[in-house]
Amino acid sequence: MTSVLYDAPGPRAKRRNILYTAVFLVLLALGIWWLLSVMSDHGQLEWSLWKPFTQSDAWSTYLLPGLANTLKAAALAMVIALPLGAIFGIARLSDHRWVRVPAGVIVEFFRAIPVLMLMLFANQLYANTDAVSSDVRPLYAVVTGLVLYNASVLAEVVRAGILSLPKGQSEAAKAIGLRKGQTMTNVLLPQSVTAMLPALVSQLVVIVKDTALGGAVLAFAELLSARGTLSANYANTIPSFIVVALIYIVLNLILTTFASWLERRLRRAKKSTGAVLTAPGGAEEPVGEPGVAKTDDGRAV
Numbered sequence: 001m002t003s004v005l006y007d008a009p010g011p012r013a014k015r016r017n018i019l020y021t022a023v024f025l026v027l028l029a030l031g032i033w034w035l036l037s038v039m040s041d042h043g044q045l046e047w048s049l050w051k052p053f054t055q056s057d058a059w060s061t062y063l064l065p066g067l068a069n070t071l072k073a074a075a076l077a078m079v080i081a082l083p084l085g086a087i088f089g090i091a092r093l094s095d096h097r098w099v100r101v102p103a104g105v106i107v108e109f110f111r112a113i114p115v116l117m118l119m120l121f122a123n124q125l126y127a128n129t130d131a132v133s134s135d136v137r138p139l140y141a142v143v144t145g146l147v148l149y150n151a152s153v154l155a156e157v158v159r160a161g162i163l164s165l166p167k168g169q170s171e172a173a174k175a176i177g178l179r180k181g182q183t184m185t186n187v188l189l190p191q192s193v194t195a196m197l198p199a200l201v202s203q204l205v206v207i208v209k210d211t212a213l214g215g216a217v218l219a220f221a222e223l224l225s226a227r228g229t230l231s232a233n234y235a236n237t238i239p240s241f242i243v244v245a246l247i248y249i250v251l252n253l254i255l256t257t258f259a260s261w262l263e264r265r266l267r268r269a270k271k272s273t274g275a276v277l278t279a280p281g282g283a284e285e286p287v288g289e290p291g292v293a294k295t296d297d298g299r300a301v
Helices: 011-041 047-054 056-091 097-112 115-127 137-163 167-175 180-217 223-234 237-272
Strands: 276-278 284-286
Touching: 047 056, 047 223, 047 237, 056 097, 056 137, 056 180, 056 223, 056 237, 097 137, 115 137, 115 180, 137 180, 167 180, 180 223, 180 237, 223 237
Parallel strands: none
Antiparallel strands: 276 284
8 A cells, every 4th residue: 555655565575574573583582582691690580689579568668659759759840840841932932022032041041951950959059948848858959950951841842843833823813813822822832732742751751760860969769769778678789770670661651652642632633623514404514615616505516
């Protein structure tokens, strides 16, 4: 079957694709076998190293509390950074220079600073004030750094998503009398969400992973930091890294799967939207059927 975008593979191309797939699977199997052999030679496959993960103590004492802190910091950063990024992204498109220029300066400033530096700065700032206790200071510092950096990145994603729409969308909105705010909220933003979703999800995945920086430098008890404590007690460094890596993979896979489902649903909703008229006799007909002119009683001319 031939598409507008590509030609369907022929018999030779199909055989070549099957060959490439077989070669890849063989190389993958050899790589897994080599990795397991190396781990076995170094004693990393012994049951005593993996046994703690089959018991409840390792999970209830170390991994699950660390996972809860990771999700808490990531959720707070997402909830704050998403609307903040949308606000600054829209502000960068403003016709008013006094709005557009400061928004651009703020976005470019925080986008240029490493997120780890923002976390350290926020932690030092909170340490010099009495408003934040030492118990929650690492969480506040991690969330602050994540929000400042990712909101500036999301602002660029929003701006690029809106600019990717045809100019005819905003011109049509002006033609029917919509104000700038109405055009943005009712016409441009809803249409640009679908285009922005892949980049938005990628940045949300980055937020989840960057919470580990707080555990590395700010003693924030997140998942990776909890792994270090568990490894020190059970002396299973490599197995603990593998288990925590799998947890991160599952978290990000859930996030990307949900985003893919949401994107498909939004695209289907756009395709199914359309005005419908009721023809004489109760039959529904689409408005403006191209290429067919009709009289008032519904008969084709």
